[in-house]
Amino acid sequence: MSSRVPDLSIVIPCYNYARYLPDCLDSIFGQTSPPDFEVVIVDDGSTDNTAEVLDRIELKDARVRIVRHTRNRGHIVTINEALPLARAPIVARIDPDDRYHPEFMRTVCDRLMSHPEATLVYGNAEIIDAQGRPNGHSSDRPHEGDFVGSEFVALLERNFVCAPTVAARRAVWMDALPVPHGLAFNDWYFTLMAARLGPFCYVDRTLADYRLHGANHHTTVSRNRSEERSVMWLLDRIYEQPEANPALEAAKRSARRRIYAGHYLDFADKYFGFGMTADARRCYLAAVRFRPSLAGRSTVARRLLATLTSRRAYESLKSALKPPRESEEPVRVAERPAR
Secondary structure, eight states: OOSSOOSEEEEEEESSOTTTHHHHHHHHHTOSSOOSEEEEEEEOSOOSSHHHHHHHHHHHOTTEEEEEOSSOOOHHHHHHHHHHHOOSSEEEEOOTTOEEOTTHHHHHHHHHHHOTTOSEEEEEEEEEOTTSOEEEEEOOOOSSSOEEEOOHHHHHHOOOSOGGGOEEEHHHHHHHOSOOTTOSOSHHHHHHHHHHHSOEEEEEEEEEEEEOOTTOHHHHHHHTSHHHHHHHHHHHHHHHSOOSSHHHHHHHHHTHHHHHHHHHHHHHHHHHHHTOHHHHHHHHHHHHHHOGGGGGOHHHHHHHHHHHSOHHHHHHHHHHHSOTTOOOOOOOSSOOSOO
C-alpha cells in the first residue's frame, strides 16, 4: 500500500460472504472518476472461500490492505479494529453483500467538501435480492430533494439512513469508537453519534444497492430479540447524557415518549409478524404506556387483542371491525432499512 494518504478510505468487515464479495469489490474498483482511495478489509475468521477472493484482489491492487483473524471475533470487535486502520480524511463503511453505484465516491467526497459543517453524507439505496436483481423497492427517502441540517431527533425515532450510502469524516468515526460490546448493530449507533456532533448532508440520489437475502444479520437479531435490547439500551444511554447543544437537548427531551413508543410499536409489529405472540403483546403494551393514543389505532388494538386470544380471532375481528376504506398496515417481518 502506498505511503501517500488517500482522499477516501473504504472499510469492509467480512465474515462468510464470499459469494457476494466480488460484486462489492467490483463496485468499488469500477467507480466513475474516483478520488484517490484505499480499501481496508478485515476478514473475521471466515470459513467459506473469502480468503481465496481476498488473495486474488490483494495481488491485483496495491490500494487494498487486508487484516485476517484466525478465528471469528464478532462484528463489534471487527469494526472497532477496522475503522482506525483507515487513513483518509473521509471514510465509508460497506458490508460485503452490498455494492456502490458508480458515482458514490465522487458524490460523497464532493458533498463533504462543499459542506464543511456536515459530519456525514448519505443518500438513497436500491433494494436488491440475493442474485443482485432490483426488487422494485428502495430505502427511505427522508427529504424531498437535497438537504443539509440536523437529523438527530428524527434518527432517534427511526433509522432511515441506509448504511452503504454513508460516508463521514474520519474524526467523526473515531469520536464514536469504541462501539460498545453487546450491541446487535453498529450502523444506527454510528449515525446517532455523528448526528450529535453536527448536521448531515442528504443527497437525493441512489448511491448504493442494499441486498436482502435469507442470511441477513438484521433478521437474526430481530428474531433473537437482541436488536430490541440494543435499541433500548442505546436510547437509555443517550437520554442519560445531556447534549452539548441546549436546543438539541430540549428537542430530544420533548420527543422522548414518542420515540420510545415508536420503537416499541415497531418491535411489536415485527414480533407479531414472526408469530412471537408474548413478545408482541409485551411491546404493544409498552408502546401504549408511552403513548396512550396508540390504543385508539384500530390496527394496534386488533393485533394486541390477537395476542390475548388467537390469530384466528384476530382475522375475524379484522374483517368485522375494519372500516370499509381502511387499509391494514403491513406487518414488517424482516425489513432491512439499514444495518
